[in-house]
């Protein structure tokens with residue numbers, strides 16, 4: 270008799286053959302890179318495989334007593350659950366995102382990616398059952414010669430470096446920044462400029478940051494005038510200087526020289542590359558208690574050399590300067606749990622998906638709803654538009670509508 274394990278192995282190879290499991294460089298919906306991508310949506314085009322999966326699930330389900338309903342999480346798992354329901358006569362229910370549904374006790378997944386999801390579910394009273402773990406899948410595919418040793422160790426290293434911090438995830442679930450209003454978060458901000466920015470966003474109903482990347486003051490305005498206008502119209506001047514030198518040089522760049530950035534910019538960006546020195550330099554400057562820093566943990570640039578470990582270390586560094594750090598510049602909703610910090614996310618444009626120098630764009634909806642941006646940075650989408658004012662209004666409205674939808678969901 271063919272064992273369950275052998276059936277699983279044969280199924281894993283079939284998945285590989287129809288490209289339901291792929292290897293390479295993929296970007297997940299939340300912006301993380303992964304060398305292995307599982308896309309079970311293709312199963313609807315392979316009825317035989319769909320039936321095999323349903324049969325495997327039914328055999329597996331015998332181990333789980335105590336349940337009387339099935340629910341396939343939309344959309345990919347819906348047809349799978351339907352086939353199982355028809356074959357077993359176990360009734361099915363629909364999950365609709367706009368309705369509150371009772372939480373299940375058991376979750377059955379085909380593939381456990383082994384990145385911490387099972388533990389998070391367990392902490393929320395849901396037991397996860399997986400037909401296959403990613404490690405088993407890799408082993409099966411290696412044995413069948415579908416992949417080589419190098420790929421097995423690449424995935425192994427990837428898994429080691431991308432474990433979700435279950436503790437910080439717990440905090441997110443209980444105090445989910447993505448679901449909280451800017452007004453509520455203003456009270457939790459330890460940096461005064463972040464608190465002010467939350468207030469301004471709530472009052473003016475905007476989460477748009479315009480990147481005015483112009484090359485002379487005729488295009489913009491002179492700084493003194495700009496400071497005065499910012500005060501009159503209640504917006505914050507933010508110098509996207511991305512400090513990255515040793516502390517002493519940053520100290521000079523920040524407060525001295527011809528720009529005297531600290532005298533007019535309430536917010537600046539900094540890289541974490543050179544470590545604490547940069548933040549100590551800014552913290553030690555005059556008026557630093559009225560200034561804030563956005564620390565860059567990820568960029569929107571294609572081929573960026575920033576790794577998952579660098580991003581994590583940046584977050585840890587940010588926690589060491591709670592009064593100075595206003596937020597984090599990143600592209601994924603997964604990194605920032607603290608609702609008192611602001612996620613600033615650039616790379617927003619409606620017209621194109623990229624520029625010729627590696628910039629990658631998302632839509633306003635996707636940047637707020639999928640990628641977790643609190644503030645979205647739009648540059649050329651506005652500054653190069655024929656009708657700049659109309660473009661600014663359009664981005665402002667779309668971004669705010671997405672934020673409103675996010676906190677209501």
Ligand SMILES: O=C(O)c1cc(=O)[nH]c(=O)n1[C@@H]1O[C@H](COP(=O)(O)O)[C@@H](O)[C@H]1O
Pocket residue numbers: 480482509538565567568569570598615616617618628646647648649650
């Ligand atoms: O820190 C930033 O603002 C930044 C980080 C990043 O990862 N990507 C990024 O594009 N930016 C900035 O965001 C702005 C984007 O401009 P556009 O590509 O014209 O929308 C530029 O000022 C960039 O310097």
